[in-house]
Amino acid sequence: xxxxxxxxxxxxxxxxxxxxxxxxxxxxxxxxxxxxxxxxxxxxxxxxxxxxxxxxxxxxxxxxxxxxxxxxxxxxxxxxxxxxxxxxxxxxxxxxxxxxxxxxxxxxxxxxxxxxxxxxxxxxxxxxxxxxxxxxxxxxxxxxxxxxxxxxxxxxxxxxxxxxxxxxxxxxxxxxxxxxxxxxxxxxxxxxxxxxxxxxxxxxxxxxxxxxxxxxxxxxxxxxxxxxxxxxxxxxxxxxxxxxxxxxxxxxxxxxxxx
Amino acid sequence: xxxxxxxxxxxxxxxxxxxxxxxxxxxxxxxxxxxxxxxxxxxxxxxxxxxxxxxxxxxxxxxxxxxxxxxxxxxxxxxxxxxxxxxxxxxxxxxxxxxxxxxxxxxxxxxxxxxxxxxxxxxxxxxxxxxxxxxxxxxxxxxxxxxxxxxxxxxxxxxxxxxxxxxxxxxxxxxxxxxxxxxxxxxxxxxxxxxxxxxxxxxxxxxxxxxxxxxxxxxxxxxxxxxxxxxxxxxxxxxxxxxxxxxxxxxxxxxxxxxxxxxxxxxxxxxxxxxxxxxxxxxxxxxxxxxxxxxxxxxxxxxxxxx
Numbered sequence: 001x002x003x004x005x006x007x008x009x010x011x012x013x014x015x016x017x018x019x020x021x022x023x024x025x026x027x028x029x030x031x032x033x034x035x036x037x038x039x040x041x042x043x044x045x046x047x048x049x050x051x052x053x054x055x056x057x058x059x060x061x062x063x064x065x066x067x068x069x070x071x072x073x074x075x076x077x078x079x080x081x082x083x084x085x086x087x088x089x090x091x092x093x094x095x096x097x098x099x100x101x102x103x104x105x106x107x108x109x110x111x112x113x114x115x116x117x118x119x120x121x122x123x124x125x126x127x128x129x130x131x132x133x134x135x136x137x138x139x140x141x142x143x144x145x146x147x148x149x150x151x152x153x154x155x156x157x158x159x160x161x162x163x164x165x166x167x168x169x170x171x172x173x174x175x176x177x178x179x180x181x182x183x184x185x186x187x188x189x190x191x192x193x194x195x196x197x198x199x200x201x202x203x204x205x206x207x208x209x210x211x212x213x214x215x216x217x218x219x220x221x222x223x224x225x226x227x228x229x230x231x232x233x234x235x236x237x238x239x240x241x242x243x244x245x246x247x248x249x250x251x252x253x254x255x256x257x258x259x
Numbered sequence: 260x261x262x263x264x265x266x267x268x269x270x271x272x273x274x275x276x277x278x279x280x281x282x283x284x285x286x287x288x289x290x291x292x293x294x295x296x297x298x299x300x301x302x303x304x305x306x307x308x309x310x311x312x313x314x315x316x317x318x319x320x321x322x323x324x325x326x327x328x329x330x331x332x333x334x335x336x337x338x339x340x341x342x343x344x345x346x347x348x349x350x351x352x353x354x355x356x357x358x359x360x361x362x363x364x365x366x367x368x369x370x371x372x373x374x375x376x377x378x379x380x381x382x383x384x385x386x387x388x389x390x391x392x393x394x395x396x397x398x399x400x401x402x403x404x405x406x407x408x409x410x411x412x413x414x415x416x417x418x419x420x421x422x423x424x425x426x427x428x429x430x431x432x433x434x435x436x437x438x439x440x441x442x443x444x445x446x447x448x449x450x451x452x453x454x455x456x457x458x459x460x461x462x463x464x465x466x467x468x469x470x471x472x473x474x475x476x477x478x479x480x481x482x483x484x485x486x487x488x489x490x491x492x493x494x495x496x497x498x499x500x501x502x503x504x505x506x507x508x509x510x511x512x513x514x515x516x517x518x519x520x521x522x523x524x525x526x527x528x529x530x531x532x533x534x535x536x537x538x539x540x541x542x543x544x545x546x547x548x549x550x551x552x553x554x555x556x557x558x559x560x561x562x563x564x565x566x
Contacts, residue, residue: 062459068361089458099459107452109514110445118449121442122461129442170460 021075048226096173119169136165157188278531282524283424289507291475305381308497313483343476348469388494399487512560
């Protein structure tokens with residue numbers, strides 16, 4: 001395992017710290033002692049081939065790998081200095097982390113507005129729910145026109161906007177985005193990523209899983225490459241360069257990153 | 260000749276009317292079952308017995324308090340809510356599909372275990388009622404038992420049935436507003452749509468399931484008191500109401516409040532008309548024929564939500 005972290009990072013407060021994280025689905029193992037830290041206000045891209053363990057990593061962070069024998073994990077996850085690896089998902093979300101899941105996973109029988117309002121279920125979000133709703137509508141104007149429309153009748157891009165809006169409704173500090181571009185036209189993906197940049201500019205820390213490596217590097221302040229459940233490369237996109245990231249992605253003989 | 264037509268029409272009108280009234284009451288019997296299945300994918304085989312339990316609770320209350328049977332609802336409904344909440348929170352959540360998967364059991368096992376547990380619960384409740392109240396038939400006496408409202412000279416409707424129908428419609432409207440206008444209601448629908456993702460917006464499914472189950476039994480409590488006021492009941496009558504509830508859910512479609520009302524009314528009208536023309540024994544047969552017909556033609560039910 002080769003990692004490279006610029007020295008300055010030691011000084012910044014880490015919002016999320018993952019140490020020795022291993023995860024299992026029944027007998028099969030998906031992560032092997034993964035560790036990394038995320039600084040507040042940054043965007044971390046996690047790249048890797050299918051089955052490298054990217055989604056598992058995100059699921060572990062939001063407490064979805066605490067499923068007994070079916071899916072379990074070992075290691076520690078700290079958020080703002082506090083262990084969260086034993087918490088239920090709803091408690092983790094209450095602390096300020098949420099995820100935009102792969103495949104959007106909207107509440108399919110509900111309207112746009114109901115999906116968004118469901119995002120403000122937590123008691124700490126309820127008082128501000130109407131304001132948050134207007135925020136999301138100004139952030140995604142297209143949703144404002146369709147607030148009463150059932151989400152099942154919307155295009156994939158619009159559904160992705162609802163999924164992101166729903167996540168924003170819980171006023172998160174850290175959002176995990178799992179394969180935002182899956183099944184969407186490139187032009188739509190561009191629009192979505194503009195919004196991610198904007199979300200980050202407002203101070204929300206982001207972790208992004210993205211198949212399109214160019215896009216993943218463009219949006220990221222830091223990148224981690226996962227290969228078969230291990231982080232094999234880590235650093236700033238500008239320092240690493242796309243060739244090195246690609247090599248790590250495909251598991252080419254580990255080349256020491258330039259530091 | 261004209262008189263024959265008049266009487267034929269009066270028969271049909273009376274049948275439609277009393278069938279529709281019966282339907283409101285059927286809707287209330289079934290909505291709890293539909294709600295627990297819709298939200299938790301849990302077929303509660305004890306639903307009918309819990310409903311009978313509510314009727315006995317009203318009997319018990321009336322032994323101590325000389326109040327109108329309608330007022331017993333103020334005690335029976337909260338007690339049934341608490342039973343539903345506790346049952347889900349402390350028993351049924353522990354044996355749900357998700358819990359069983361956590362314990363390393365298969366999904367099939369997880370789907371089967373609530374059926375077995377609620378079946379056992381059904382037997383326990385029936386026998387507890389037998390032990391506590393003996394097997395005598397009971398009825399909750401009330402001033403309105405034999406009262407009817409005359410709509411015309413030959414067209415009558417039972418006052419009690421009319422009141423029940425109004426209560427049923429009121430409950431269904433209230434439930435609809437609750438599910439669509441409140442955060443708890445939205446959370447119940449969200450958990451019903453995608454139980455894995457609901458926690459990602461902070462919805463704790465253990466509590467939400469318990470809430471849904473509490474509401475389901477609170478409504479079953481109303482239904483139980485209605486049942487007790489309009490007919491005799493015994494400790495082992497639970498399955499009768501469970502079957503009515505299944506019938507309504509099959510006809511109306513799962514997860515639809517309008518469906519439960521329409522399903523209830525269709526079933527009620529079919530039964531009453533069959534009873535009018537072919538005698539009392541035809542009532543049940545006609546009801547099951549309707550259920551079979553809907554299953555054959557539109558297995559998802561008339562108002563099923565598309566998935």
